[in-house]
Amino acid sequence: xxxxxxxxxxxxxxxxxxxxxxxxxxxxxxxxxxxxxxxxxxxxxxxxxxxxxxxxxxxxxxxxxxxxxxxxxxxxxxxxxxxxxxxxxxxxxxxxxxxxxxxxxxxxxxxxxxxxxxxxxxxxxxxxxxxxxxxxxxxxxxxxxxxxxxxxxxxxxxxxxxxxxxxxxxxxxxxxxxxxxxxxxxxxxxxxxxxxxxxxxxxxxxxxxxxxxxxxxxxxxxxxxxxxxxxxxxxxxxxxxxxxxxxxxxxxxxxxxxxxxxxxxxxxxxxxxxxxxxxxxxxxxxxxxxxxxxxxxxxxxxxxxxxxxxxxxxxxxxxxxxxxxxxxxxxxxxxxxxxxxxxxxxxxxxxxxxxxxxxxxxxxxxxxxxxxxxxxxxxxxxxxxxxxxxxxxxxxxxxxxxxxxxxxxxxxxxxxxxxxxxxxxxxxxxxxxxxxxxxxxxxxxxxxxxxxxxxxxxxxxxxxxxxxxxxxxxxxxxxxxxxxxxxxxxxxxxxxxxxxxxxxxxxxxxxxxxxxxxxxxxxxxxxxxxxxxxxxxxxxxxxxxxxxxxxxxxxxxxxxxxxxxxxxxxxxxxxxxxxxxxxxxxxxxxxxxxxxxxxxxxxxxxxxxxxxxxxxxxxxxxxxxxxxxxxxxxxxxxxxxxxxxxxxxxxxxxxx
Amino acid sequence: xxxxxxxxxxxxxxxxxxxxxxxxxxxxxxxxxxxxxxxxxxxxxxxxxxxxxxxxxxxxxxxxxxxxxxxxxxxxxxxxxxxxxxxxxxxxxxxxxxxxxxxxxxxxxxxxxxxxxxxxxxxxxxxxxxxxxxxxxxxxxxxxxxxxxxxxxxxxxxxxxxxxxxxxxxxxxxxxxxxxxxxxxxxxxxxxxxxxxxxxxxxxxxxxxxx
Ligand SMILES: Nc1nc2c(ncn2[C@@H]2O[C@H](COP(=O)(O)OP(=O)(O)OP(=O)(O)O)[C@@H](O)[C@H]2O)c(=O)[nH]1
Ligand SMILES: [Mg+2]
Numbered sequence: 001x002x003x004x005x006x007x008x009x010x011x012x013x014x015x016x017x018x019x020x021x022x023x024x025x026x027x028x029x030x031x032x033x034x035x036x037x038x039x040x041x042x043x044x045x046x047x048x049x050x051x052x053x054x055x056x057x058x059x060x061x062x063x064x065x066x067x068x069x070x071x072x073x074x075x076x077x078x079x080x081x082x083x084x085x086x087x088x089x090x091x092x093x094x095x096x097x098x099x100x101x102x103x104x105x106x107x108x109x110x111x112x113x114x115x116x117x118x119x120x121x122x123x124x125x126x127x128x129x130x131x132x133x134x135x136x137x138x139x140x141x142x143x144x145x146x147x148x149x150x151x152x153x154x155x156x157x158x159x160x161x162x163x164x165x166x167x168x169x170x171x172x173x174x175x176x177x178x179x180x181x182x183x184x185x186x187x188x189x190x191x192x193x194x195x196x197x198x199x200x201x202x203x204x205x206x207x208x209x210x211x212x213x214x215x216x217x218x219x220x221x222x223x224x225x226x227x228x229x230x231x232x233x234x235x236x237x238x239x240x241x242x243x244x245x246x247x248x249x250x251x252x253x254x255x256x257x258x259x260x261x262x263x264x265x266x267x268x269x270x271x272x273x274x275x276x277x278x279x280x281x282x283x284x285x286x287x288x289x290x291x292x293x294x295x296x297x298x299x300x301x302x303x304x305x306x307x308x309x310x311x312x313x314x315x316x317x318x319x320x321x322x323x324x325x326x327x328x329x330x331x332x333x334x335x336x337x338x339x340x341x342x343x344x345x346x347x348x349x350x351x352x353x354x355x356x357x358x359x360x361x362x363x364x365x366x367x368x369x370x371x372x373x374x375x376x377x378x379x380x381x382x383x384x385x386x387x388x389x390x391x392x393x394x395x396x397x398x399x400x401x402x403x404x405x406x407x408x409x410x411x412x413x414x415x416x417x418x419x420x421x422x423x424x425x426x427x428x429x430x431x432x433x434x435x436x437x438x439x440x441x442x443x444x445x446x447x448x449x450x451x452x453x454x455x456x457x458x459x460x461x462x463x464x465x466x467x468x469x470x471x472x473x474x475x476x477x478x479x480x481x482x483x484x485x486x487x488x489x490x491x492x493x494x495x496x497x498x499x500x501x502x503x504x505x506x507x508x509x510x511x512x513x514x515x516x517x518x519x520x521x522x523x524x525x526x527x528x529x530x531x532x533x534x535x536x537x538x539x540x541x542x543x544x545x546x547x548x549x550x551x552x553x554x555x556x557x558x559x560x561x562x563x564x565x566x567x568x569x570x571x572x573x574x575x576x577x578x579x580x581x582x583x584x585x586x587x588x589x590x591x592x593x594x595x596x597x598x599x600x601x602x603x604x605x606x607x608x609x610x611x612x613x614x615x616x617x618x619x620x621x622x623x624x625x626x627x628x629x630x631x632x633x634x635x636x637x638x639x640x641x642x643x644x645x646x647x648x649x650x651x652x653x654x655x656x
Numbered sequence: 657x658x659x660x661x662x663x664x665x666x667x668x669x670x671x672x673x674x675x676x677x678x679x680x681x682x683x684x685x686x687x688x689x690x691x692x693x694x695x696x697x698x699x700x701x702x703x704x705x706x707x708x709x710x711x712x713x714x715x716x717x718x719x720x721x722x723x724x725x726x727x728x729x730x731x732x733x734x735x736x737x738x739x740x741x742x743x744x745x746x747x748x749x750x751x752x753x754x755x756x757x758x759x760x761x762x763x764x765x766x767x768x769x770x771x772x773x774x775x776x777x778x779x780x781x782x783x784x785x786x787x788x789x790x791x792x793x794x795x796x797x798x799x800x801x802x803x804x805x806x807x808x809x810x811x812x813x814x815x816x817x818x819x820x821x822x823x824x825x826x827x828x829x830x831x832x833x834x835x836x837x838x839x840x841x842x843x844x845x846x847x848x849x850x851x852x853x854x855x856x857x858x859x860x861x862x863x864x865x866x867x
Contacts, residue, residue, distance in 0.1 A: 423672045427693040436690075464671065464693055464721045500723045536730050540696040548695065595664070595734065599699050 042072045046151040050141040051080060053100055063100060067138065069151055076107040076155045078127070080138060098321075099622055102127075102135055107156045107170055115145055115166045321618060323611045324355035326557075332361055340379030342368060348375075353566035353618075356557040362476045369563040370489035386482065393481040397452045417462050421450045428467040432552060434475050446470060449484045456488065463498035466491075468544040472556050490563075493638035497543050504637045508542050509535040512573050514631035519577055519620055523584045532594050537601040538576050545572060549605045558610060567621045569639060570632050574624070578616035579608055660709040663823055664716065664734055664840035665816075666764070668756055669741035670749040671720035674775040677806035678741065679717045682816050687807045694719040697731055704817055706824050712844070713820060725759065732763040736840030737771065737819045742790075744774045744803065745782040750789070757797060765839055767831055771800045771819040778805040 046069035052062040065082035080102040111130040116137070117123055124139040125148070140148075149168060152158050161167035335348045342348050349369070357365050367373040373382050400414065408415055425446040429435045435442050449470060454462040470487050477483040496504025512535050517524040527533050540548055545562060547555050562572050580587070583604070592600060621628060632639075667675040676698065680688045683700040700715040716735070718728040732738075740756055742749040753772070760770065774790045787803055794801035800818060804811035823841070826832055832839045 420671070424693050427691060429692070430690040463723060464719070465695055467693075468695070498723075502723060502726055505727075534730065536696075536727050539727050543695060548692075594730075598697065598731070602697065602699060 042070050045069045045071045045076075045155065046148060048140065048142065048144045048148065051144075052139045052141055053136045054139070062139075063097065064141070065101075067148070069148070069155075070104070071155060076152070077104045078102065078107065078110070079104050080135075100136060105129070107152070110170045112161070112170060113149070113152075113158075113168045114164075115149070115168070117166070321354065321615065323615065324351075326356045326358045327351055327361060327365075328358045329361060332365070340382065341377065342375040345375040349564040349566045353561055353564040356560050359553075359556075362556065362560065363478070366473070366476055366560065366563075367482070367486055367489075369560060370486050371492070372485050372489040389485050390481040393452065393484050396456050397448060399455050400451055417454055418451060421447055421454070421462050421467075424464060424467050425450065429471045429552070432471075432475075435471070442474065445474060445480050445483075449474065449480060449487060452484060453487060453491070457491070457495070460491075460495055460498060463500075465498060465544045468547045469494065472547075472552065472559065475552075476556065494545070496637040505539065505543060507633060507636045508573065509538065511570065511632040511636045512538060512542075512576050515573055515577050515624065515628060516580065518627055518631055519624055520581055520584060523580065523588065526588050530593055530597075532597060537594075537598045538580075540602075541576055541579075542572065546575070549608055550610060551606065554610045558614070561614060565638075567618055568629070570629075570636065571617060571621060573632065574617040574621040574628075575613060577620055578613045579604070581616065581620075582613070658710065659703065659712040659844040661824070661827070661834070662712040662714055662842040662844060663736040663820060664714050665737045665739065665819070666716045666718060666732060666735045667739045667741060668718055668728075668760065669720055669739075669773075670743070670746075670752050670756075671722075673720065673741045673743040673746070673749050674806045675720060675739075675741050676717050678739065678773070678775060678804070678812055678815075679715055681806045681809050681812045683715070685809070687809070696724070696727065702816075704820055706817070706821050709824075710844075711820055711824070713816065715816075729759060729763045732760060734838050734840045735764050735768055736823050737769045738764065739771050739773055739815060739819065740799070741773045741775050742785065743776050744785045744790075745776055745779050747784040750774075750785045750793075753793060767826065767839060769800070769819055769822045769826070770797075771802065771815055772797075773811075773815055774801075774803040775806060777803040777810060778808045 046067075048067045050064055051067040052064040054062050063082045065080050067080045068078070070077045070079060082097045082101060084097075105127075109129050110127060112128045114126045114128065115123070116125070122139045122141055123143070123145045124137040125145060126134055126137050128134045149158065152168075152170070157171040159169045159171060161169055331351075335342055335344065335351070337343050345368075352365070352369065367382075368375055373385065377385065400418075403411065403414060408418075425443050428443075428446065435446075446467060450462055450466060453466070454460075469490060470483070473486050473490065474480075474483040477486055496507075498504070513524070513527075513533055516527070527535075545555075546558055549555075550558060558575075562575075565571070568574065583600075586592075587597060587600070590596070624631075667679060669675055671693070676691060676694055677687060679698070679700045680686065680691065683702045694717060696719055698717045700717060701712060702715075703710055703712050705711065716731050718731055738760055740753065740760070742753055744750075757770075760768065772790065772794045774785060774787070790803065791801055793799075800822060802811050802815050802818070804815050806812060827834055827841065832841060834841050834843050
């Protein structure tokens with residue numbers, strides 16, 4: 001596809017891949033004229049090998065790559081692509097690699113470059129974007145920082161900061177917004193990302209935190225208090241929100257970079273802080289998101305520039321992969337062997353994750369995604385299974401159909417269940433053509449499937465919300481038995497949502513609170529302070545997989561993406577975090593209490609941008625990595641329950 | 657829009673008794689047979705006038721299903737009024753009233769005004785609970801009572817307004833400290849503070865005007 005087209009433009013496939021993704025990061029640029037990819041007439045004006053980052057504190061663990069400056073028409077771009085398979089450490093995953101890759105960042109998006117010349121070790125630079133984001137330090141293991149800066153200077157305006165001779169302000173005068181941005185005071189984001197050779201700046205952060213710590217319990221809740229204290233309009237400044245958002249996300253990355261730097265070059269410089277003190281400080285802050293947001297709040301208070309909200313949307317995540325068009329029938333065939341087996345289910349899941357499915361493919365693919373049909377089944381086997389299952393369905397259905405009215409009189413539970421289901425199917429998606437109108441036969445099919453399910457799984461029975469989950473499945477499968485079995489497969493995953501005691505829901509809400517604590521501790525502290533930690537305002541989102549939050553087509557898209565279990569089987573929780581993070585500024589800025597928050601979240605229905613949310617959710621999930629996975633207690637749906645009896649007991653009485 | 661007071665209402669009662677329909681009839685003045693069952697809570701709002709004062713009702717229409725109760729209970733907090741609804745054609749919805757009341761007493765504030773509504777009175781031919789039984793229950797528990805129909809709109813307007821009038825009277829009588837929002841009452845701009853004093857109402861001294 002695209003890739004072959006790109007190949008002749010560059011010698012390495014990584015570069016080509018990055019270009020493909022680069023078009024998205026370029027769209028981040030505020031200059032819409034530059035949305036075209038640099039591949040036409042692109043010229044490499046600088047190239048340096050052995051430029052590396054250190055994702056962990058171990059000096060040996062480094063990702064090496066190639067740094068390039070690319071000129072296209074009048075714009076300059078920077079890329080840093082890690083080598084494939086050349087990592088010194090096999091432990092570094094593809095995830096890491098793509099996480100750190102710098103994909104064609106236009107210089108209009110770069111605010112400054114900071115050079116570091118440590119006494120021991122290699123020179124490195126830190127690139128700070130106009131959004132306040134900083135990339136991890138890039139170490140020039142083969143030298144060349146000077147040359148790098150000199151090349152930039154030939155193409156864009158590079159001004160040495162008056163305050164610090166090692167800071168180079170980047171300016172591209174084609175763009176007025178950028179001009180304004182880069183004329184601003186250097187953000188405090190720089191010290192956050194910088195190494196130990198700048199302890200003077202770090203010190204000021206420490207002092208700042210010290211001051212705050214004097215006023216309250218912990219820096220996290222303090223930043224919230226501070227938030228309240230500020231004039232209202234400040235809270236709506238999208239630029240401010242943005243920098244917090246991005247920086248927080250980024251801070252998880254920088255955390256490693258920073259620890260690396262300390263480790264690499266030791267702490268025994270002649271600054272006031274010993275290595276130990278410094279570590280304690282880092283420990284005391286627990287995680288950098290608290291720290292970073294404090295820092296950013298200060299920065300942006302000084303920033304008079306507000307990006308418009310459109311830009312804010314585009315910019316919200318720098319490494320979120322662009323969404324793809326849905327998988328269509330032609331491409332679908334490629335995933336199948338001649339007999340209809342899915343040859344590489346992982347690749348299929350990945351493809352569906354990034355783009356979803358064309359509607360006409362859903363009927364064929366949903367059963368596979370849900371695990372009703374095995375990926376390795378052939379066309380013939382699926383046909384066979386279908387007919388076997390149809391008989392099985394009819395048998396179960398017959399169990400309740402054969403209950404006579406006389407028998408039903410003595411079978412209260414059955415009567416109640418049936419009554420409840422009948423009441424609910426007429427209140428499910430009736431505005432859709434498929435279910436609209438009196439005596440619509442599809443309503444009866446909904447009822448029959450739900451009633452049959454309540455016999456198939458008598459213990460779980462029927463619970464409200466199930467009809468919402470079944471409705472799109474019946475719509476897509478358009479066959480009673482097939483819809484039933486797909487629904488059964490979905491309920492294998494989501495059944496605990498409908499436990500009478502709500503423990504499946506509570507464990508997910510609990511896991512959600514843990515993820516927000518990890519990924520946005522100021523927001524977490526805010527919820528804590530406001531007595532909102534039960535996350536009941538996300539109840540509907542989770543119970544029926546956002547069915548009421550999006551229009552029908554979008555819901556189906558989201559579901560198939562979630563069902564891939566591609567980056568995580570708990571992606572739905574990251575979707576929750578992504579949405580909350582999108583509105584965190586408003587939530588905290590307007591000091592919403594539980595009632596207001598609940599109403600606000602309810603009213604978001606129909607206004608959530610699905611693609612952007614999925615991008616954010618993916619990035620958050622990658623960003624959180626194992627830390628995130630560790631916050632989700634074993635057995636949290638849709639994971640299968642653990643059997644040792646010790647599962648997700650909510651020892652934490654914060655929730656519930 | 658400016659209001660003198662804002663009252664928070666909750667609508668509670670078994671699933672399917674017609675809570676959402678009552679709300680829709682009150683806010684949109686239509687009977688909507690095509691609507692979805694409630695998961696969690698839905699919101700509605702309408703302005704009414706009592707004693708010439710504009711009052712905004714913010715109405716929380718909760719899900720009735722038993723297993724959602726642990727969630728919906730958290731919505732009771734700070735409600736000034738509650739509509740407790742049963743379906744006159746389904747006896748069990750009437751039988752469950754006591755447990756709803758218990759929930760309300762436990763999780764809402766003690767001064768909450770409760771209106772008991774026997775809904776679907778248009779279906780008189782299928783009646784399973786007599787008007788007298790409804791009246792009797794209300795009397796025993798100190799509730800206001802009405803039979804209504806979300807379908808024909810009979811008594812719907814009245815039920816919501818009567819509840820508001822009762823709350824308003826309580827304010828006038830000084831039952832509430834309206835500056836304490838946990839009573840589910842907010843004093844609006846241009847509002848009249850009750851005897852116990854308004855929280856924020858710069859024009860309070862201007863008397864009955866509500867512009
Ligand atoms: N005849 C008649 N039918 C009604 C009336 N009010 C509601 N209904 C019907 O009763 C059913 C349930 O109404 P809802 O308003 O959805 O019930 P609810 O109390 O909100 O139920 P949950 O949301 O599940 O708690 C619907 O199918 C309505 O059409 C009424 O006054 N008369
Ligand atoms: Mg309802």
